[in-house]
Amino acid sequence: MPNNDFYVEELICNESFQEYCLGVSLENQILWREWIASHPDRRADIAEAERIVTILNVRQGSRTAQLKALRSGLKQKDNFQSLISLKEEKEQASGVKRITPLWHLYLGSTAAILIAVAFLYFYKPSLFYVESKVESISVQFSSGKSPRKTIILKDGSVITLAKESSIQLTENFDSSKRELWLTGEAFFDVKHDAAHPFVIHTVFNDIKVLGTSFNVKAYKNSGFMETALIQGSVRVESKKYPGYFVVLKPNQKLITPNSSEKAAVAKPALEYRVSKLQQDPTDPVPQEIQWVRKRLDIDNLPLSVIAQRLQEWYGIEIIISGEDVKNYRYSGVFENETILKTLEALQLSYPFQFKIEENKINIKK
Structure with missing residues (x-):
């Protein structure tokens, strides 16, 4: 070793x-x-x-x-x-x-x-990046009873919603004004843009990022909010204690109490405590994001079958045009945070094009 x-x-x-x-x-x-x-x-x-x-x-x-x-x-x-x-x-x-x-x-x-x-x-x-767009006029997306639902925003950021979770966007959300509201749990893979921070509002705290991947659990009826950082850096700003914030490093998480409750202590640092992500020695994937991570193990399978598996897991429709493209065959092991990274890796073998239209992924030769 x-x-x-x-x-x-x-x-x-x-x-x-x-x-x-x-x-x-x-x-x-x-x-x-x-x-x-x-x-x-x-x-x-x-x-x-x-x-x-x-x-x-x-x-x-x-x-x-x-x-x-x-x-x-x-x-x-x-x-x-x-x-x-x-x-x-x-x-x-x-x-x-x-x-x-x-x-x-x-x-x-x-x-x-x-x-x-x-x-x-x-x-x-x-x-290698293929520009992603959300053409839907709706400013709210919800997973409902589905275990996962993937949303690809105009700025190229990818959000995977957990069951019974939702996000609300401002009508003018774009690459220069990146702001949304989250209820429930979601995994974020934010497109890097140093000039335009990505802001997530919850009933507990606000989160500001430039470009990173992390998980947020903030259900309204829960007594706490959990922010787990995988890559990059995030700043969690307290609503309960205005002006107080915590900056997380990779493989750290912050658990904070419900901001609607009255302050029980004089110092926020006693409530806002940082700890390491939960890790199984036999599994490199932190427990906090196992609900969204998919190990795709394929051996000489056509793209049509691979696309079906991705569609079922990530909760986003994939449409392939052309029988020759559907029959492209691949082998490999993929363990990615987002569906786009898997498709970009597949592109390096058999070149194909894909783009996001009305929050659907269209693949063609």
């Missing part, structure tokens, strides 16, 4: 880690989940490595063929690791602080191209 100061590239080149990402063996699943749970401070780097391996394996053929192809593309792994060791020795000799080399990969021509595409996907997502 890698050392604590591992590089992201080292994980990508680790055959056992590749098998874990592909779901090849139960033994590797248990081994790596325990190892991931023991490195909470590197969770973001581990997730990045998982996603890159997934993208490198989104191709036609069975999972066995995928793994064989990936191993062939990374056959010069020993050379790469030798370069890492040589660089470490030089850094230690010169006293230079170690910095992860994002582009110093020596993996063979085919794998190097795929790695470059993968890094562009994560660090320049605008190159």
Whole structure:
């Protein structure tokens, strides 16, 4: 297993880690989940490595063929690791602080191209992003009795509502004025925009973000509100104590009492306490977001079947035009926060176009 100061590239080149990402063996699943749970401070780097391996394996053929192809593309792994060791020795000799080399990969021509595409996907997502729009004139969306309902807003943010939850938007909601009201529970994947904060109002507190993913549970009849941060940063502003706020870091959550109740203590810090997300050592997904996270395990399945599974889980209609597109076949393991990220990863293998119209996803060649 890698050392604590591992590089992201080292994980990508680790055959056992590749098998874990592909779901090849139960033994590797248990081994790596325990190892991931023991490195909470590197969770973001581990997730990045998982996603890159997934993208490198989104191709036609069975999972066995995928793994064989990936191993062939990374056959010069020993050379790469030798370069890492040589660089470490030089850094230690010169006293230079170690910095992860994002582009110093020596993996063979085919794998190097795929790695470059993968890094562009994560660090320049605008190159792959398909503009999302909500054309409905309604300013309120509700999940009702459905376990999940996905809403894609005009600014590209994705919201997944839990059962009996709803959001209300201002009529002029757009990329420059991003504000809504939440009742119930929802998972947010907010499109980054430093100039225009995304504001969520609840009966408990207000939440301000620039771009991040997090979960909010704020049912009106509940005695508390829970904000769980997965990535980025959020600022939770108290309605009960005007002027008081808490800034959360990744893998933290804040539980606050109902703001409608009278203040019971003189200091808000006694009520507004931050704790870590609940984590099962054998499962890297925090319990707070397991209701919305879907592990999609596919092996040589057509896009029509994959789309049906995504539609049933995320609660958004998917329409595919063209029999040839419906028959595109894929293999891979996907564990994403939103449906858009899964579709964007699939696009890298068989190119297709998709756009949001009236809160439906339309796919065509």
